[in-house]
Amino acid sequence: MNAEHIIKKQIDKIGSAVTLRDGDWVSVPYKAILSPLWRRKSTNFENSVTQLGITKSEYYLYIGSSDHNITALSQDAMLEMGDEEFEFKHRDVVKAFDKIVYFTGIVRKIRREADDEI
Amino acid sequence: MRFNTLLNELILLIKNDSYFKDIKVKYSYPSRVKPTRLSRSYITLGLSSAEIIPAYVDSDDKTASITVFADIFVPEKSGSEKNSEIFMNLCRVFMNTGITGISAGRISYDKNVQAFLLETSISFNGLLEREELELE
Numbered sequence: 503m504n505a506e507h508i509i510k511k512q513i514d515k516i517g518s519a520v521t522l523r524d525g526d527w528v529s530v531p532y533k534a535i536l537s538p539l540w541r542r543k544s545t546n547f548e549n550s551v552t553q554l555g556i557t558k559s560e561y562y563l564y565i566g567s568s569d570h571n572i573t574a575l576s577q578d579a580m581l582e583m584g585d586e587e588f589e590f591k592h593r594d595v596v597k598a599f600d601k602i603v604y605f606t607g608i609v610r611k612i613r614r615e616a617d618d619e620i
Numbered sequence: 621m622r623f624n625t626l627l628n629e630l631i632l633l634i635k636n637d638s639y640f641k642d643i644k645v646k647y648s649y650p651s652r653v654k655p656t657r658l659s660r661s662y663i664t665l666g667l668s669s670a671e672i673i674p675a676y677v678d679s680d681d682k683t684a685s686i687t688v689f690a691d692i693f694v695p696e697k698s699g700s701e702k703n704s705e706i707f708m709n710l711c712r713v714f715m716n717t718g719i720t721g722i723s724a725g726r727i728s729y730d731k732n733v734q735a736f737l738l739e740t741s742i743s744f745n746g747l748l749e750r751e752e753l754e755l756e
Contacts, residue, residue: 554655558656612656
């Protein structure tokens with residue numbers, strides 16, 4: 503069994519169900535791993551406050567199998583996991599011996615606009 | 621315009637203009653979470669400076685000089701030219717309101733907000749009515 507299939511099997515075992523959305527196109531549900539990134543930057547615990555409101559730094563490391571090419575999607579592509587949506591901040595491919603082993607990326611949780619008045 | 625309701629009046633004045641129907645106008649630094657991706661432009665208002673001084677020597681009457689900032693945020697996708705367009709429309713709205721000045725700075729990019737920012741300010745100067753300074 504090659505590295506690509508070993509990793510895909512592990513992702514299927516421990517990953518969460520996600521879908522990709524790019525415009526009107528929606529992928530079939532598949533498994534991917536999302537791991538919070540705040541642990542890697544100890545100064546990133548606090549939210550930053552801007553004139554438009556509080557900005558949350560909710561970044562995650564994405565690891566997905568080679569079946570779903572996230573690098574081929576447009577800039578507006580989104581990842582959905584349950585009720586949560588994520589935008590891709592960075593996308594990359596991990597290769598071994600010139601073969602794609604898995605896709606990785608950095609995603610950020612999307613906060614929608616509240617219909618607030620004044 | 622009244623001193624103690626000035627910001628509210630300004631916000632309503634802008635909102636009531638049809639050009640601003642798709643633009644969010646609100647107080648600066650609200651205690652709620654900012655949307656990750658801006659889907660439309662924002663104008664945030666707040667008090668920049670205020671000075672209340674006697675209107676005349678030995679007089680109880682006061683005059684106020686107030687400057688309010690109205691910062692214009694435009695999403696990346698709309699392009700920075702939209703900032704200027706919104707500012708020109710702000711000028712139009714305030715033209716007949718008795719302001720003493722309106723000014724804009726240089727357009728910049730705010731990384732935290734992920735939007736183009738044009739900082740503008742509006743100045744007012746006027747005699748304060750006595751009841752405006754009394755606590756309710």
